[in-house]
Amino acid sequence: MKYALNYRSGPDGLHLYDRKSGTNILLDEFEISSENWSPAPRQVSIALTNACNLQCPFCYAPKQLAELSYVQLQTWLDELNTNGCLGIGFGGGEPTLYKNLPLLCDYINNHTKLAVTFTTNAHNLSVSLADQLKGRVAYVRVSMDGVGETYEILRGKSFASLCSRFERIRSIAAFGINYVVNSQTFPDLDEAVMVAADHGATELLLLPELPTPGREGIDPVSVSNLKEWVYSYSGPLRLSVSEAGADKLPTCDPLVKEKGLRSYAHIDASGILKRSSFDSVGVKIGDGGIIKTLSKLRPIPVEVGYENLA
Numbered sequence: 001m002k003y004a005l006n007y008r009s010g011p012d013g014l015h016l017y018d019r020k021s022g023t024n025i026l027l028d029e030f031e032i033s034s035e036n037w038s039p040a041p042r043q044v045s046i047a048l049t050n051a052c053n054l055q056c057p058f059c060y061a062p063k064q065l066a067e068l069s070y071v072q073l074q075t076w077l078d079e080l081n082t083n084g085c086l087g088i089g090f091g092g093g094e095p096t097l098y099k100n101l102p103l104l105c106d107y108i109n110n111h112t113k114l115a116v117t118f119t120t121n122a123h124n125l126s127v128s129l130a131d132q133l134k135g136r137v138a139y140v141r142v143s144m145d146g147v148g149e150t151y152e153i154l155r156g157k158s159f160a161s162l163c164s165r166f167e168r169i170r171s172i173a174a175f176g177i178n179y180v181v182n183s184q185t186f187p188d189l190d191e192a193v194m195v196a197a198d199h200g201a202t203e204l205l206l207l208p209e210l211p212t213p214g215r216e217g218i219d220p221v222s223v224s225n226l227k228e229w230v231y232s233y234s235g236p237l238r239l240s241v242s243e244a245g246a247d248k249l250p251t252c253d254p255l256v257k258e259k260g261l262r263s264y265a266h267i268d269a270s271g272i273l274k275r276s277s278f279d280s281v282g283v284k285i286g287d288g289g290i291i292k293t294l295s296k297l298r299p300i301p302v303e304v305g306y307e308n309l310a
C-alpha cells in the first residue's frame with residue numbers, strides 16, 4: 001500500500017490519518033469555522049452488489065438484484081477523496097462477488113488517499129482473490145457469529161471451512177470479527193473470542209441483531225446479558241460495539257462533535273445515499289454527485305421513503 005497521509009477538518013479540529021499505519025492524530029487546540037469543515041462524511045460504506053452466496057436469517061441487505069458500475073464508483077471515490085473523506089468500507093451483499101473488487105482497490109491505492117476496508121463472509125475468498133487484494137486493503141472484517149454448530153445453523157456453511165480461510169485473510173491485511181449478537185450467539189461469545197484470537201484477529205465488533213421483516217432483533221434478556229459481558233470483558237481482542245443497537249453499552253468516540261452525516265454515510269448497490277446501511281430512507285445520487293446529494297438527505301425526516309425522493 002502506498003504511503004498516504006490524509007487529513008480532514010471538522011468541528012473537533014484537524015484530523016490527520018495515515019492509512020498505512022492506521023495512525024490517527026487530532027489537532028484540537030484551535031477551532032475551525034464551519035465553512036471550512038470538510039464536506040464529505042469521514043467514513044462511507046458502499047454496498048458494491050446485493051448478490052450474496054449465503055442466506056443468513058438476520059440479513060437486512062436488500063434482496064433485489066443490483067450492482068454499482070466500476071466507472072461510476074471511480075467518479076464517486078474521486079469526489080469523496082477530494083472532499084475530506086478518510087475511509088471507504090466495501091460491503092454488500094458479499095463484496096468478493098463483485099468482479100472488479102481488486103481493480104477498485106488498486107484504483108483507490110494509486111489515485112486517492114482513502115483507506116479501504118471490506119466486510120466478508122469469507123466463503124468466496126479464493127487464494128487468487130486474496131493475492132490480488134494483498135497490500136491494497138487496510139483492514140478486513142469477517143462475519144462470524146457463534147462457533148461450531150451455532151455458526152453453521154445461522155450461516156449454512158461449515159465452521160471448519162471458515163477457520164481454514166483465516167490465514168488467507170491475514171495475508172491480505174489485519175482483520176477483525178463482526179459478531180451478530182442474539183440469544184443463539186450470545187452463549188458462544190467467550191469461545192468465539194478465543195478462536196478468533198488464535199487465528200490472529202485483532203478486534204471483535206459486536207452487532208446486536210437489528211429487527212428485520214419476520215425477526216424482532218435481539219431480545220431484552222440477551223441485551224442485559226451482553227451489557228454484563230461487555231463490562232466484565234478482559235479478553236485479548238479489542239472490543240467495539242456498533243452504534244446501531246448500542247443501547248447504553250460503553251462506546252468510545254474521540255470525535256464527539258462530528259455526528260451523523262458528518263461522520264458516516266452509506267451508498268447502497270442501487271446508488272441510493274443513506275444515513276446507514278439498514279436505513280430504508282435515502283436519496284438517489286444524481287449527476288451533481290455525492291456532496292450535493294448529502295445536502296438533500298440532511299433535512300429529510302426518517303419516516304419518508306426514498307422511493308418518493310429520487
Ligand code: SF4
Pocket residue numbers: 052053054055056058059060061092093094121143
Ligand atoms: S453474508 Fe451478509 S449479506 Fe450475505 S446473507 Fe449473510 S448477512 Fe446477508
